[in-house]
Amino acid sequence: MKNIAIIMGGYSSEYKISLISGNVVYKFLDKTKYNGYCVHIFKEKWVYVDADNNEFPIDKNDFSINVNGTKIVFDCVFNAIHGTPGEDGLMQAYFELLEIPQTSCNYYQAALTFNKRDFLSVLKPYGIKSATSYYLNKGDVIKTSEIVNTVGLPCFVKPNKGGSSFGISKVKTEAELPIAIEFAYQEDNEIIIESFLDGMEVTVGVINYKGEIIVLPITEIVSENDFFDYEAKYQGKSQEITPARISDEMTKKVGEIAKRAYELLKMKGFSRTEFIIVNDEPFMLEMNTVPGLTPESLIPQQAEAAGISLTDLFSNSIELAF
Structure with missing residues (x-):
């Protein structure tokens, strides 16, 4: 039996969602192959939490735990941390130094990919389209008329590094820009302001399944709100339709772009890429490398549509990490 640490929590606003994802992984882990350990990673403490909510501190020297006098080391880490430090490379680098396999990308x-600005810039020379954008760093002078001239109205103001739609605003007038920028700065010290793409939103899961890179059935997002915000994502204020109501040609086109990005960047583990399709042209918004794994989340929905159970999905991740 292999010992698997399922890391969850994190240092960002997404920690609550991450705890749910991590517990879903624990619940569906193949108990015939793996001993799962729920490990909470917070700024103030790294601890293993057992079934009775007892906490055992992690020894950061070798990422081990001591449970009632027995030292336990981990064969693999299942990464379920959305946001920092699980999705921005910090935990990945730490585990690489310790030579412990982990399930997400390097x-x-x-x-x-966590830095939307840099991610889209790297893919641009390959002909992968994205929205017109304007960047701000905290402390920059805010020239609202210059922003509007660049991206137009309405536009989206987003934290450059963040997820789950925290800190995002749809801005309809120039006067709203400073308020939206201040709101985004609460999440990050870098901001990306993007032109509004009026089209259908789809999300494309790409995974390495049994050694082959596959595109999962595509999901169409129909938000009741102004955009696919936190409420739409997690509080049922959206319809998620899998497979998406798009032509076979468009399914192939958008799937190929998502797969190409995965391959170009030498990704591994899960990826979930967001697109807006405008006049039969997919525009890429971002890629998530530790996407939600709650039953409501999109990758589990897409895997189910592809006939892959959660237990298979999680086992596959661990086997590939080894």
């Missing part, structure tokens, strides 16, 4: 790919 540290460079994590850091790159």
Whole structure:
């Protein structure tokens, strides 16, 4: 039996969702092959939490635990941390130094994809389209008329490094820009302001399944709100339709772009890439490398549509990490 540490929590606003994802992984882990350990990673403590909520501190020297006098080391880490430090490369680099296999992409790919600005810039020379954008770092002078001239209205103001739609605003007038920028700065010290793409939103899961890179059935997002925000994602204010109501040609086209990005960046583990399709042209928004794994989340829905159970999905991740 292999010991698997399922890391969850993290240092960002997404920690609550991460705890749910991590517990889903624990619940569906193949108990005939693996001993699962729920490990909470927070700024103030790294601890293994057992079934009775007893906490055992992690020894950061070798990422081990001591449970009632027995030292336990881990054969593999299942990464379920959304946001920092699980999705931005910090944990990946730490485990690489310790030579412990882990299920998500490597540290460079994590850091790159977590930074929307740099990620889209790297893919641009390959003909992968994205929205017109304008960048701000905290402390920069805010020139609202210059922003509007660049990206137009309405536009989206987003933290450059963040997820689960925290800190995002849809801005309809120039006067709203400073408020939206301040709101985004609460999540990150870098901001990306993007032109509004009026089209269908789809999300494409790409995974390495049994050694082959496959595109999962595509999901169409229909938000009741102004955009696919936190409420739409996690509180049922959206319809998620899998497979998406798009032509076979478009399914192939958008799937190929997502797969190409996965291969170009030498990704491993899960990836979930968001697109807006405008006039039969897919525009890439971002790629998530530790996507949600709750039953409501998109990758589990897509895997189910592909006939892959959660137990298979998680076992596959661990086997590939080895």
